[in-house]
Amino acid sequence: MRLAQLKAQTEQILRGLHIDPAVIAHRTLPYFEDVSEHLLVETETDADTGRIYRLTAPASAAWHTMKQHAAADGVAIYLVSAYRSLSYQADLIRTKQHAGIAPEVFFTSLAPPGCSEHHTGCAVDINTPGCDEVTGVFGETAAFTWLQNNAARFGFVMSFPQGNPWGFIYEPWHWCWHSNS
Numbered sequence: 001m002r003l004a005q006l007k008a009q010t011e012q013i014l015r016g017l018h019i020d021p022a023v024i025a026h027r028t029l030p031y032f033e034d035v036s037e038h039l040l041v042e043t044e045t046d047a048d049t050g051r052i053y054r055l056t057a058p059a060s061a062a063w064h065t066m067k068q069h070a071a072a073d074g075v076a077i078y079l080v081s082a083y084r085s086l087s088y089q090a091d092l093i094r095t096k097q098h099a100g101i102a103p104e105v106f107f108t109s110l111a112p113p114g115c116s117e118h119h120t121g122c123a124v125d126i127n128t129p130g131c132d133e134v135t136g137v138f139g140e141t142a143a144f145t146w147l148q149n150n151a152a153r154f155g156f157v158m159s160f161p162q163g164n165p166w167g168f169i170y171e172p173w174h175w176c177w178h179s180n181s
């Protein structure tokens, strides 16, 4: 899908949420095509909720390999989010709206539908035992240090470092797998 179509799709979803697309007009947000769900595989089950996290097959394989290597180094990592459909992303936005948070604020930590790496099936949110919240504090964990030193070997890149050009907050927990091709 071309960029213009992706932008139009995002604007349509925003209008459906009663959000003026102008709120993101000043942001140079990336747009991503959403993956077909039949390309996703079950990657991991949430130990607390039983929710199944899905990724594309190559991203899933890379995640499992990375997780095994982390474990061998004594570092436990697990998924707290993986593939999210456009409609699920819209649901997350509704939750923020119901909490009375303004779009200008929640769009610094939650991407508009169409601009989230999570619907590519290649992005993961990671946590580690002992870290209560998936916030900037994850950046102070041993798991984060391990990821910084090792994740690139498995194709994972931290998408939103401090001062990233897209106007997202620092997200040390959010990594995206990029094919080596």
Ligand SMILES: [Zn+2]
Pocket: 081, 118, 123, 124, 125, 173, 174, 175
């Ligand atoms: Zn994320």
